[in-house]
Amino acid sequence: MSSSPLxxxxxxxxxxxxxxxxxxxxxxxxxHLPADTLERPWTATxxxxxxxxxxxxxxxxxxxxxxxxxxxxxLHAPPVYYAHVEDxxxxxxxxxxxxxNLPADLDGAATGMVEQMKKTPxxxxxxxxxxxxxxxxxxxxxxxxxxxxxxxxPLRSVGIVALKDGDLLQVSVMTMDDDPIAERLxxxxxxxxxx
Numbered sequence: 312m313s314s315s316p317l318x319x320x321x322x323x324x325x326x327x328x329x330x331x332x333x334x335x336x337x338x339x340x341x342x343h344l345p346a347d348t349l350e351r352p353w354t355a356t357x358x359x360x361x362x363x364x365x366x367x368x369x370x371x372x373x374x375x376x377x378x379x380x381x382x383x384x385x386l387h388a389p390p391v392y393y394a395h396v397e398d399x400x401x402x403x404x405x406x407x408x409x410x411x412n413l414p415a416d417l418d419g420a421a422t423g424m425v426e427q428m429k430k431t432p433x434x435x436x437x438x439x440x441x442x443x444x445x446x447x448x449x450x451x452x453x454x455x456x457x458x459x460x461x462x463x464x465p466l467r468s469v470g471i472v473a474l475k476d477g478d479l480l481q482v483s484v485m486t487m488d489d490d491p492i493a494e495r496l497x498x499x500x501x502x503x504x505x506x
Contacts, residue, residue: 342464342487342490343399343486343487343489343491343492344368344399344400344486344490344492344496346492348368348492348496349368349492349495349496349499351368353366353367353368353503354368354369354370355503356370356371356404358391358393358405358406359391362391362406362478363406363447363475363480363504363505363506364504364505365500365503365504366499366503367395367402367500367503368397368402368496369395369402371393371394371402371403371404372394372395373391373392374393374394375392376392378390384410385410386407386408386410387408387409387410387411387477388408389408390405390406390407390408391405391406392404392405393405399486399487399490400484400485400486400487400490400496402482402483402484402500403481403482403484404480404481404482404483405480405481406479406481407479408477408478409474409477409478417450417452417473418452420452420479420481421441421452421454421472424454424456424468424470424483425454425456428456428458433460433461433462434458434459434460434461435459435460435461436459437456437457437458437459438456438457438459439454439455439456440455441453441454442454442455445473446473446475446501446504447473447475447480447504447505447506449474450473451471452473453469453470453471453501454468454470454472455468455469456468456469457488464487464488464489465487465488466485466486466487466488467485467486467487467488468483468484468485469483469497469501470482470483470484471483471501480504482500482501482504484496484497484500
């Protein structure tokens with residue numbers, strides 16, 4: 312079964328954040344976010360000139376990623392990626408201006424998030440669930456995953472994908488699965504997304 316372009320786009324972005332987590336050995340000695348993460352001032356980041364905006368505990372930096380060759384011609388403008396990885400967690404956001412003739416398969420995009428995590432080196436297994444929701448008034452799918460690794464504690468990834476006015480939007484948060492603020496962190500990041 313060939314994967315849809317939207318599935319490839321979402322899988323590509325999620326692979327980058329998972330690889331960053333693994334490469335930086337995020338979850339070593341400091342495997343939980345500081346207790347004050349939710350109380351300290353958060354920073355707003357806008358995704359591109361015409362993109363959406365969200366808040367995070369850290370300033371999200373623009374990240375340069377090469378677009379896979381199979382996605383050439385599928386976008387009508389360059390994508391934007393923003394991320395920040397801390398000692399015990401990370402936030403990632405991306406906006407892909409999808410070409411008008413590209414078939415939109417939001418379900419495939421959500422499935423692509425999980426498929427890519429399964430391929431990440433060191434992953435033993437993933438338990439995932441999807442939930443229909445909305446983001447910026449558009450249909451969205453929220454994906455929550457528990458990632459069992461060959462070594463180390465399990466990770467928790469929560470992300471949302473939506474198609475809004477021709478753009479594929481993706482926001483993800485990764486923490487340790489047992490981080491006491493993981494759910495509240497995700498809820499606050501997700502609820503901060505705005506136009």
